Amino acid sequence: MDTNARSGCHQQIVTIDDIFFSYENKTVIDGLSFSVLERDFVGLVGSNGAGKTTLLKMIVGLxxxxxxxxxLFGEPVGSFRDWERIGYVPQKNALNPLFPATVREVVTSGLFNKKSMFRRLTAAQRSKCDDALYAMRIEDLADRRIGQLSGGQQQRVFLARALVNNPELLILDEPTVGIDAETQGAFFRMIRHMHEHHHITFIMVSHDMDMLQSYIGSEPKQRRGGLSFYVKHTHAPENCGETDLVHSMHQLRETVEVLT
Incomplete structure (x- = not known):
């Protein structure tokens, strides 16, 4: 696919330029090039071992x-420093269950970068954290250790962490695994609203192809190796009057009465 033809005047948020990745002498990704543009919603699909999670980890510098x-935003990943512009939700099995952090500490860590991680929290930052905890219905878990939670509860913590800093790019690696079907539907409605009405770009791996393709379509824009890229771009005629994500996250809380 000619990514230049698709880009026009839109900013390239993620530029993947002829990348290869090998693990233990096995080539996982072979000569992949792809551009993610401002306000794209990219659904990344592939079989197990195709390199989906590997690609996401390379995008976030892991x-x-x-x-x-x-x-990222025109800057090579190795020298990129504005990580607060990016929210990332890894697969739930990426968590060490013995990690000795509370829910509040995990969510708050989404506000920090290397320069600010040892600074005292401001009132505005504490408010952001409280809003994210409330919106994901985990305020009552704030002082619990992350390793003590169920898989669904842990995913809500990582979603809150990814959203807390009002990111420009959200990268989600199967974010609804371990969450009940009703909440999955509410989550998809929330991120669809965020994509249509906020200046946010999404890259998401999801096992729920029906839910994903109902929004981004059934025909991929590009296939490479075992990876398929489905893309939906939005230019909504009206953006929300609100410029942060708090009201979007509150929609999630209002939509779902009980989270499991």
Whole structure:
């Protein structure tokens, strides 16, 4: 696919330029190029072992490609420093159950970068954390250790962490695994609203193809190896009057009466 033809005047949020990744002499990703544009919603689909999670980890700097380059907002990942612009929800099995942090500490960590992580929280930051806890219905778990929670509860904590800093790019690796069907539907409605009415770009891996394709379509824009990229771009005629995500997250709380 000609990504330049699709880009026009839109900012490239993620640029993947001819990347390769090998693990234990096995090539996982082979010569992948792709651009994610401002306000794209990219659904990343592939079989187990196709490299979906590997690609997401390279985008957020947790892994380095064997060859090629990834840029975030035009900056090479290796020198990128504005990580508060990005929210990331890893797979739930990425959590060490012995990690000795409380729910509040995990959510609050989404507000920090390397420069600010040892600074005292401001009143505005505490308010953001409280809003995220409330919206995800985990305020009563705030002082519990993350490893003591169920899988669904842990996912809500990581969703709150990813949303707390009003990111420009949200990267979600199967974010609804372990969450009941009703809440999955509410979550998809929330992120659809966020995509249509906020200046947010999404990259998401999801096992729920029916839910995902109902929004982004059934035909991929690009296939490479075992990976398929489904893309929906939005230019909503009206953006919300609110510029933060608090009211969107509150929609989730209001939609779902009970989370399991």
């Amino acid at each position: 892994l380095k490609p064997t060859r090629g380059e990834i840029r």
